[in-house]
Amino acid sequence: MRLEGSRIVGQPGEPVPALLNPPRLADRDAAVIRFDNVSKTYPKQTRPALRDVSFEIEKGEFVFLVGSSGSGKSTFLKLILREERASQGAVHVLGKDLARLSNWKVPQLRRQLGNVFQDFRLLPNKTVSENVAFALEVIGKPRATIRKVVPEVLDLVGLGGKEDRMPGELSGGEQQRVAIARAFVNRPMLLIADEPTGNLDPQTSVGIMKLLDRINRTGTTVVMATHDQQIVDQMRKRVIELEKGRLVRDQSRGVYGYQH
């Protein structure tokens, strides 16, 4: 049994000091994400992308997911989004067992999750506010709501005054802010970001991280995969490290890696 930060990584069955052992039931209810011995092997692959991964993420946490290329970070996030299904083990997101969630209920789940990607994924032929509004239009939100919340969220991400620009007329950092606005406009419980600063310079990345931190402080759980050592070291949040699909470290207030 080791103590890393304030988090415990230990063997099952090993005695745990009473004070550090939170009530199990409450723990389950608070978990936004819970993986129980999850493995994922892609079709026609012999090597699993994830092996026997177990952990919990609670409401309001900010978690970095680190690991070298191919270690399974994106796979991990895709399992949460139910873009992929676990080969073994159980994935619970927002209290739902994704293996037992029928296909037609998946959209309902995704409406409670926000997504941000390295490549922004904006629609090039729509303006900034149209891009954000699109996310609400396609889930059938009333137009009055859309007119109200889109400017609000654009202000929040610091894009006030640039509503009518096209994505092509924005810097990379600004484009990522649009993507974050789109992800957050529906006030999701959980924001998932796959290398959101991967295409940005360090200065711009810091701005994006401040924004994600602000979103986190509104109560939204944030899970972010990243290669950015500097950011992880500066923010001092919980770090989950994958190596060849195994969870090798789970540390609160962690750094990017011991070896670096």
Add this chain to the structure above:
Amino acid sequence: MRAQFVLSEISVGLRRNLTMTFAVIVSVALSLALAGGSLLVREQVNTMKDYWYDKVQVSIFLCNKDDQDTVKTCQKGAATDQQKKEIEADLKKLPVVDQIYFETSEQAYKRYKEQFKDSLIAGIVKPDQLQDSFRVKLKNPTKYKVVASAFQGRPGVMAVQDQRALLENLFNLLNGMNRVAYVLMGLMLVVALLLIVNTVRVSAFSRRRETGIMRLVGASGYYIQMPFIMEAAIAGLTGAGLACGLLVSGKYFLVDKWLSKKVLLINFIGWDQVVTVLPLVLVVGVLMPAIAAFFTLRKYLKV
């Protein structure tokens, strides 16, 4: 679902692949026009069969006074009552004969008028131009020759006619045409389906960015697929509308304006039969592309 959003998506999609949409419309129109045409030809054959088939198989037309100069066996003028009685007696003796009807020229005229009441020739024929006739139903229709050899050339008999054989030729021709139409329709249908599948595929590919985002923000599968399916259905409906136009103008120009004037002895299908086929064409025209699109999307558009 926001109608305005869907409509704008559809119109963008349709304009984006204008050539493909055009090809879909034309192929759907042709295949459905052929399908509707075949149905109508079958209807035509049935109309004629219903009327003719079981009624008579062999007609023995008796001389009337107009035949005196033109037909050799009628040199003595109209058939006498004596001749009629003899013929009827002889017919009854023949073992192949099942039933005999006697039709006077008056009755023939009535039937004729009834049958062609919509057509111009109804007024041309007068009762005394038509012959009295024996209509003979045979136990075995192929034994027509027995009757023919017994009565052909007999004084007072103008002609012996196997109407079934006459009709059979016509029906065979129509059925043959129908078979050709079916094959063509099958081919056109395959072409139409391939074009629809390809159009939907291209459309889904060109909008994969949008659909990818829609999926991630939690749009329902229904919402994501609807614009593509509606696109296909609208193209199909346009094609079906064209097919209906072709059928209606076919009935008007080909049948009413031309055939019914050239071919006098057939009663052609009426507008009511054409009108019942049109909704069928429209429904198939909408459903076929919509269903094809639905299955294409299951393959090419992850939801």
